[in-house]
Amino acid sequence: GAGVSQSPSNKVTEKGKDVELRCDPISGHTALYWYRQRLGQGLEFLIYFQGNSAPDKSGLPSDRFSAERTGESVSTLTIQRTQQEDSAVYLCASSVRVKQFFGPGTRLTVL
Amino acid sequence: GQQVMQIPQYQHVQEGEDFTTYCNSSTTLSNIQWYKQRPGGHPVFLIQLVKSGEVKKQKRLTFQFGEAKKNSSLHITATQTTDVGTYFCAGSTGNQFYFGTGTSLTVIP
Numbered sequence: 001g002a003g004v005s006q007s008p009s010n011k012v013t014e015k016g017k018d019v020e021l022r023c024d025p026i027s028g029h030t031a032l033y034w035y036r037q038r039l040g041q042g043l044e045f046l047i048y049f050q051g052n053s054a055p056d057k058s059g060l061p062s063d064r065f066s067a068e069r070t071g072e073s074v075s076t077l078t079i080q081r082t083q084q085e086d087s088a089v090y091l092c093a094s095s096v097r098v099k100q101f102f103g104p105g106t107r108l109t110v111l
Numbered sequence: 112g113q114q115v116m117q118i119p120q121y122q123h124v125q126e127g128e129d130f131t132t133y134c135n136s137s138t139t140l141s142n143i144q145w146y147k148q149r150p151g152g153h154p155v156f157l158i159q160l161v162k163s164g165e166v167k168k169q170k171r172l173t174f175q176f177g178e179a180k181k182n183s184s185l186h187i188t189a190t191q192t193t194d195v196g197t198y199f200c201a202g203s204t205g206n207q208f209y210f211g212t213g214t215s216l217t218v219i220p
Contacts, residue, residue, distance in 0.1 A: 033208070042117075042199060043154065043210035056206050091153060098142065100201075100208070102153040 002026075004094050004103035012109045013082055021077040025094030032098060034067055034077050035085045035091045041092065049075060082110045115202045117211030125219050130187040132214035134200035142203050143176055144181045148213070149196040157185075190218045 005024040025032050034046040038077050045059040049069040060066070062081075069075035079086055080110045093100040114137045124130050134143065142161045146154035158167055160176035160183060167174045173186045183200055197215045201208040 037212070042212040043201075045207055045209065048206050050206065059207070061167055093154075098144070098203075099156045100144075100146075100154075101156070102146075104153050 004092060004101050006090075006092050006103040006106050007063050008106060009028075009104065010107045010109075012111065014111050015084060016081055018080045018105070019079065019082055019108060021079075021090050021092075023075045023077070023092030023094075025075070025092070026101055028072070029094035029096045030072055031095045032069055033093045033095075034075070035093065036061075036088045036089045037091055037105070040056070042047070046090075055091060079108075082108075084110050086110050094104070114199060115209045116215055117200055119214055121215045121217070123217045123219060124190050126192060127189050130190050130194070130216055131186050132186075132198050132200075132216075134183045134202070134211050136181045136202045136209070139180050140202040140204060141176060141180075144178075144201045144203070144208065145174060145183075145185055146199045146201060146210075147196050148199065151158045152196075154199060159193060187216075190216070192218050192220055194218055 032049040035043040048056040064080045067077045089105040091105045093102045145157040148154045165176040171188045197213040200211040
């Protein structure tokens with residue numbers, strides 16, 4: 001595709017359930033980022049993947065959050081035992097040098 | 112830890128007025144990027160500044176990177192309604208980008 005895609009676009013879940021969010025980066029982009037954006041707030045860095053190097057997980061807020069990426073392809077962000085404070089838009093971005101191209105985001109609502 | 116502060120948080124201007132948003136980092140940055148996010152949309156890259164004291168222009172937008180590489184500004188001349196959105200700076204010291212809290216711009220026709 002021409003851009004970064006994310007799925008689902010919206011996810012409503014019940015507190016305590018696990019959710020998995022998917023990001024398809026632009027083909028050839030070696031770097032991939034996950035961010036969280038709460039309503040009316042800025043972007044909060046979560047995790048960074050660069051090629052086959054070990055990911056930078058320093059932004060993950062708790063051990064309920066994890067992410068995987070196989071090579072330079074799809075990435076999944078998993079949130080276990082969701083809490084209401086996890087409600088936010090989760091944005092994925094990919095880049096080949098420095099410029100980041102953002103996907104449309106997944107809006108997660110935890111009831 | 113690394114912090115990037117951005118002011119103001121909100122700005123309302125009459126169409127045709129100028130607008131400036133300021134970004135300040137607690138540490139020296141290797142580069143800084145600016146993004147625009149339209150309401151309901153996702154951030155879109157505007158520009159990257161790398162050199163100390165660098166100034167770049169894109170039509171009515173002027174971007175500056177401070178001499179100490181710890182602050183930056185975005186200035187819009189003669190705002191238009193199409194400029195509405197939230198402007199974020201993102202400072203980098205390596206792999207990570209630290210986004211500012213954003214400045215939400217409203218342009219009143």
